Amino acid sequence: MSFKTINPAEIKTQEMHAYMLGSIAPRPIAFASSINKNGEINLSPFSFFNAFGSNPATIVFSPALRGRDGHTKHTLDNVREIPEVTINIVSYDMVQQMSLASTEYPKGVSEFEKAGFTPIASEKIKPFRVKESPVQFECKVNDVVHLGENGGAGNLIICEIVMVHIHEDVMDDQGGIDQKKIDLVARMGGNWYCRAHGDSLFEVEKPLTSLGIGVDSIPQDIRLSPVLTGNHLGMLGNIEQIPDAKEMAEFNRSGELELLLQDVHDSDFALHRVASELLSKHEVKKAWMVLLS
Numbered sequence: 001m002s003f004k005t006i007n008p009a010e011i012k013t014q015e016m017h018a019y020m021l022g023s024i025a026p027r028p029i030a031f032a033s034s035i036n037k038n039g040e041i042n043l044s045p046f047s048f049f050n051a052f053g054s055n056p057a058t059i060v061f062s063p064a065l066r067g068r069d070g071h072t073k074h075t076l077d078n079v080r081e082i083p084e085v086t087i088n089i090v091s092y093d094m095v096q097q098m099s100l101a102s103t104e105y106p107k108g109v110s111e112f113e114k115a116g117f118t119p120i121a122s123e124k125i126k127p128f129r130v131k132e133s134p135v136q137f138e139c140k141v142n143d144v145v146h147l148g149e150n151g152g153a154g155n156l157i158i159c160e161i162v163m164v165h166i167h168e169d170v171m172d173d174q175g176g177i178d179q180k181k182i183d184l185v186a187r188m189g190g191n192w193y194c195r196a197h198g199d200s201l202f203e204v205e206k207p208l209t210s211l212g213i214g215v216d217s218i219p220q221d222i223r224l225s226p227v228l229t230g231n232h233l234g235m236l237g238n239i240e241q242i243p244d245a246k247e248m249a250e251f252n253r254s255g256e257l258e259l260l261l262q263d264v265h266d267s268d269f270a271l272h273r274v275a276s277e278l279l280s281k282h283e284v285k286k287a288w289m290v291l292l293s
Contacts, residue, residue: 013152021047022189027189030061031088031098033112033119033127034078041119041128042074043101043111045090047187048154056163059087059137062147062154074107076144076155082123083141085159091170092195094184097132125160134170135183138163186268205238205282212238220292227272232279236288243288251289260290 008016021027030049035041048062063073079085088161094117101115112119112128119128129136139159184196194200196227198215209285215223215237221234243251246274251257260278264270270291 017152025188026186026194029090029098029185030059031090031130031133032075033062033086033088033125033130034075035082036078037081040108040254041079041110042113043115043117043130044073045098045102059139059159059161060156061087061159062156064155065151065153070218076157079141079144079157082126084126084127085139085157086122086127086129087137087139087159088130088217089135090185091134092185092197094132095185095193104157122163129165134167135177136165137161144252207238210240213241217242222272225272227270227276232276235279235284239284239288243285243292248289248292256286257289257293260286261293
């Protein structure tokens with residue numbers, strides 16, 4: 001594998017920007033509503049955004065200085081005057097309107113009106129919420145960290161969440177947010193977005209309650225398999241211990257191993273192929289049994 005190596009100091013800001021946005025993705029979108037001292041409201045999306053703590057509940061987004069002239073965005077100007085902002089989460093049903101709101105309308109023009117969104121009053125802060133957003137965070141701005149003076153420089157707006165509003169339509173029976181219902185979108189490079197929906201959603205078991213053996217503890221003939229991928233090895237390494245002889249004997253007596261291998265022919269890495277199919281269904285223990293048989 002060969003690499004293209006780039007020194008940011010030797011290329012244009014726009015080029016570096018494109019490389020970052022094309023590779024640091026997908027990025028969640030902060031649809032930020034702010035207001036200035038004259039009561040003029042602004043609504044603008046930012047994909048330099050994420051969560052950074054839950055006690056206090058902290059989120060950060062960054063309106064960069066305009067690349068072409070170094071001017072500040074209206075959102076940054078507003079939070080300097082009134083340090084409050086509503087962060088509205090973007091779902092697929094509103095992505096086209098959200099994109100329209102990113103147009104650089106003149107100061108004083110309401111993106112709520114231009115993009116067709118419904119402003120609703122917040123409970124603890126002045127900026128309005130976006131009714132169409134599935135989750136809305138009312139925030140006070142605790143700090144603004146300036147990262148530079150030239151075009152493209154970030155300005156980290158550090159926000160503390162003081163109130164949360166969640167549409168009941170995206171909640172599950174346990175009172176949490178259902179990832180299949182919320183239908184989130186995220187920013188990629190260029191004009192590209194992605195949608196967290198359908199087959200693009202998948203689960204990875206977190207190694208929080210057990211200490212996995214690690215890939216380095218997997219027998220070499222399995223670890224170096226041309227069939228098994230890095231994801232497969234990660235799953236195999238996330239067990240507490242490799243099945244022992246007693247477990248293997250019980251599995252053999254159950255007849256399940258014979259059933260799994262009934263159509264397997266004596267060919268190179270045949271067991272590895274069966275194991276890969278089991279791993280694709282998250283049947284890790286069975287995959288180990290097949291590999292050790």
